[in-house]
Amino acid sequence: MIEIRDLTKRYRGRAAVDGLSFDVSPGTVTGFLGPNGAGKTTTLRVLLGLADADGGSARLGGHRYRDLHRPLCHVGALLDGGGHPGRTARGHLRGMAAANGIGRQRVEAVLDEVGLASVARRRIGGFSLGMRQRLGIAAALLGDPATLVFDEPVNGLDPDGVRWLRELLRRLAGEGRTVLLSSHLMSEMELTADRLVVIGRGRLVADTSVAELAARFSQGVSVRTPDPDGLSAVVAGAGGEVATGPDGAIFVSGMDAASVAEAAAARGVILHEVATHRSTLEDAYLRLTADSLEYSGGAS
């Protein structure tokens, strides 16, 4: 169980995370999404005790990370860039294990699990990005923790590796563990996550299930018009909602194509294109964050 409450973290006066609150429940894979620079990594760094919060709290099962005894046995984390290049894969894991009272057999077990047993004696400096990522996953699994936090885990993995990781994450959640998976790629989340926490500019944009998000955004009408303001008024009058898509088209939800075209004709709004749109979750995510950036951009 992860609880983020009113979390604020500033770097040189600029808020990287700004009053963020959300929960991550056990037994699910929760996707943590946002554009680059949205504050995902900062949130995770505060959660893992690597940085101090300027306000609010980030707790794991009611405790701050720093107060956990043998933290690796409670929380496993994969963050970017760990491991001294001069150390062997096995040596790296043994150091972490020893500091948390974890036995050597466990080190061999996780090396086996991530498929690095054959290169355990090689130095990390010579590892490919994918091998390093696997080593990071091994380190996260080391203490058999109830909570797992992965920051951009698919980076550098080949397609086989991506599928392996997806199955691993699903299995870990199936065992009743809390899994938080951060990414800027919606396509990956679609296949892996049950719930989604979306942030933009350090604020919460959406806290929803993947199914809800799909239902909310998956169908609509994509419209091109020289008179967007006129169209907005027409749609608002007919009870629909508009959003500006990433490609400049206007996306209308809550109405079908025929009723959009008829309502526009009745008010003399010219339309160049009207199309029924079955969007992917990726589109839904882009619209969600595009709106949030516009909103934040106007406010700041």
Place this chain on the structure above:
Amino acid sequence: MRQYTSAVAGEWHKLAGLRSTWWALTAIVVVACGLAGLFGALFEGYPQTAEDARAFDPMFPTGLALSNALLAVVAFAVLAMGGERSGRSLQTSLLAVPRRGVLYLAKLTVTMLLVLAVCAVTVPVSFLLSQRTLGDLGVGFDAPGAVEMVAGSTLYLLLMAVFAFGLTGMLRRSALVLALLMPLLFLSSQGLGNIPAIKDVVQWFPDQGGQIILHVVPEDDSRFAKDYGAWTGLAVVAGWAALTCVGGWLVTRRSEG
């Protein structure tokens, strides 16, 4: 306490798992023993008259070798403390041991145990080597002050390692600490503390306090004598070590990984 002992085990694995650790420790042994043997041989025929021979301090070549080995000891301590920051593995260490104070103390413990283990062997061996190559001028452990010299020098090297470790914790950049300490220690070994104009100030520098126990400067010669004796000098070094050690702890406690 259990947290601390586990952290010590972790730090031991981390330091022992790096080749650079063993290279740095080997460098201490090679510099100390090699130079001790060499300096002994160089000074063997040095005293020309009987009076010269009486005035000659047979522990001087040993001390001179150790004051050079000091550079290797300091380099090792700096790398042990600062290597993690430059090696980008600090994050991993903080995930395993999130309490900065515990991590710092564990790292200090392991580093100093290694320094102590190496110096406790290297210093007596250097003494024996230089005394042997001194030939007729050489003395044994039964000579007055010999045991004090060996024990005090070991302690001095250890205290300087603590000083360098703490300073690295304070300044957080190994390269900066090495750039500060290496020239200073090198100049010291060349007699920086004997320049009359600056002696009053320089004698209180962190490394100067060990020069009497090292027999690098004589205690009773007015040209070299300091305002303190051999053991008080070591206390000055200990003071500096305590200062940076606490300073390093204070800085590290607030650091973000």
